Each structure stands twice: as C-alpha cells, then as structure tokens.
Amino acid sequence: MYKIIGADGKEYGPVSLEQLRQWLSEGRVNQETRVLPEGGADWKKVSELTEFAAPGTPQPISPPGFQSMAAAPRRMNGFAITGLILGIISLVMCFCCAGIPFNVLGIVFSAVALAQIKNRPDEFSGKGIALAGLICSILGLILGITVLTLSMVFQSEQIFDGKNF
C-alpha cells in the first residue's frame, strides 16, 4: 500500500499498487508525485521507485546519431470531447430552457480541457476540439438567452396551459 501527496498538497491513500498504476496512467499521479510506500520512512518521487519502471522493458538504448524520443503517445482529453458534445447539444436545444444546463456545462468542460491541455501538452491532445466546444457552448448560451428574452417580450401572444416549462 502507498500514500501519495496530490497536486493539491493533500495526502491521499493508502492505496494499492494497482490503483496507483491506474492513477499514473490517468495522469492523476505523475513522475514527480511524492509517494510513501507502506512501512517506508520517507517520501520519494514516483520516478525513484523501481515498481513504476515500465515492466519488462529495458531502458531504451539510443542508436548512435539518433535522438531517442520514448515519449508516451498523447491521448485525447476526455473533457474536450464531452465539452464539444455538450456545445453541439446546446446549439440544438437553444430554443428550450435557454439551452441551460448544456451550454453552461459545455463552457465549464471545454475550459477545463483547455487548461489541462495547456498545462500538460505532452500528455493531452484535442486543443482544437476543446476550442470548438467552447465556441459552440458560448454561441448556444447567447442564442438561448436571445430566444428566452424574445419569448418573454412576446409572451402575451402565447398560450398558457400551465404546462409550459
């Protein structure tokens, strides 16, 4: 079992080696994260622990004359895709409930995605997706508020059946 100090400075755990490996793959824990093995006396960096060296793969030996870049492939940021989905829905739904919650959530998810991609550029891709989501969500919010305002201005012409909204 291991304890870690998260990016927020708080202590988490104890958690199993499996859990820690999963966090590592999710980016919740990185090579610089401080870890305390069960029974250990002092905190170490993840990169200093032999358990987290990639299993079975020897250290890559660069052929002479080549710069070896053994960087892990970047993966699409999940928040970015979620933000774009929400942004598109908010555009479609702008005539209904002003598109809220979709546009607000879309803005939040896209902004978080952009921040994550900016902070960890070698881990996440999807900046374009996140930007598209942000733009769609903001457009959805503007459209939604416009439709809602117009509907309130002209509301005397609408039927009220006690079931609107």
Added chain:
Amino acid sequence: MLLLAVVVLAVLFQFDPRQHGFYPKCQLHSLTGLNCAGCGTLRATHHLLHGEFLLAFRSNALLIMALGGLGWLGLRWIRGEPPAVVLQKWFSRPTLALVLVGIALAFTVLRNLPVAAFAWMNP
C-alpha cells in the same frame, strides 16, 4: 450567485408554476405542444421544495436523476474525494457523456409517446 439561487427557489416555492404565467415558457412546448427533456423542471422543483417527491419525479424524472448524481458527488466529497477528481475519472473517456445524452434523448422521445406505460414521464 447564491443569493440569486435563494430568490429563485423562494419564488418557485411560493408561486406554483401551474397557476402563474410569469415564468419563462418552453418554446418547444408553446409552439408544438411537445415536451422537451427539460419540460416540467420548474414544476418538479416546486414539488421538491414542498417535499412531494413522487409529484416531482412525475414532472421531470431527469432532474431527479441529475440531483441524484450531484448527491453522489457530494457523498464522495465528504469521503475525501474532491468533485474535480471524481469528474475527471467519469469523463476521462467520452463514454459516460454519450450514454447520458442517449438517456436524455430516449427520455424526450418516450415522454411524448401517447402510450400509457410511459405516461409517468409526461408532465
């Protein structure tokens, strides 16, 4: 923001959306008579504030489920997992987002079908 929320909730508590026409209208319902996924949210909130959970669920089941999700987030927070971490876990892949969108779409279609079995979704 908090103050605004309190004022809105107080107005919703006091004035039943079924009897007062000053609330904003759903454009889809006004134009076509169909119910969108959000229709009944104000009524559901009104019923919730009066403690009538069954009526609230009948008005908008989706809202109650969303509140359930929020409650679950809160519970995890109390147990030491900040919402940001939990959300990161849930949405690190788009699967859950797509499933939720699918549920909302299915809800929208079903609540508009004139079938007795789905009447509980129709506010």
